[in-house]
Amino acid sequence: KQEVTQIPAALSVPEGENLVLNCSFTDSAIYNLQWFRQDPGKGLTSLLLIQSSQREQTSGRLNASLDKSSGRSTLYIAASQPGDSATYLCAVYLYNFNKFYFGSGTKLNVKP
Amino acid sequence: DADVTQTPRNRITKTGKRIMLECSQTKGHDRMYWYRQDPGLGLRLIYYSFDVKDINKGEISDGYSVSRQAQAKFSLSLESAIPNQTALYFCATSDPRYPQPQYFGPGTRLLVL
Numbered sequence: 144k145q146e147v148t149q150i151p152a153a154l155s156v157p158e159g160e161n162l163v164l165n166c167s168f169t170d171s172a173i174y175n176l177q178w179f180r181q182d183p184g185k186g187l188t189s190l191l192l193i194q195s196s197q198r199e200q201t202s203g204r205l206n207a208s209l210d211k212s213s214g215r216s217t218l219y220i221a222a223s224q225p226g227d228s229a230t231y232l233c234a235v236y237l238y239n240f241n242k243f244y245f246g247s248g249t250k251l252n253v254k255p
Numbered sequence: 256d257a258d259v260t261q262t263p264r265n266r267i268t269k270t271g272k273r274i275m276l277e278c279s280q281t282k283g284h285d286r287m288y289w290y291r292q293d294p295g296l297g298l299r300l301i302y303y304s305f306d307v308k309d310i311n312k313g314e315i316s317d318g319y320s321v322s323r324q325a326q327a328k329f330s331l332s333l334e335s336a337i338p339n340q341t342a343l344y345f346c347a348t349s350d351p352r353y354p355q356p357q358y359f360g361p362g363t364r365l366l367v368l
Binding site for chain 1: 288290295296297298299300303305313343345347349353354355356357358359360361362364
């Protein structure tokens, strides 16, 4: 069974700081890895999707990397802002099982 | 308009009641999913469907049932609600074509008393 772990569970940083969120997975035979943002009591908004053949994806101040051999992905947020405060979840898709597996998320608080 | 909608958005019910959560999508995707989210836990898969005639159990299907009425509609039922089914429920769709991103609805917050 695929296990997806996100560390830390919570993170508090001052505004303007660059930060890295981590996601690790046990089965490297993934089809893709997707990062989501979730605001309190709300749905999941897709931030970035990295295909299995890719090493990274960028969108604005966000950069996600993927290293399948080590079972790791990182989400880099540059120049953090209070509006970035949310829970960030990663999910991997295993083609052999036709399922997505989610981490429990990292709750980010960016202080003004 | 949102691509994936869920109704109701909030629901309070009593133990033993049967309730239905509904999901509709306009993305034209064949694949639809129901998840539940509990505080401190990731999303857990309840049921999924790859087309109208294909329904599959997820990791926590006990106490739930689903109906795929059409490509665009996928409903989740709690046959006899119990308090530990209190959670946030999400519907999602995915495009079967590579790289298969998922798209989520806004969620239904369910409280079982």
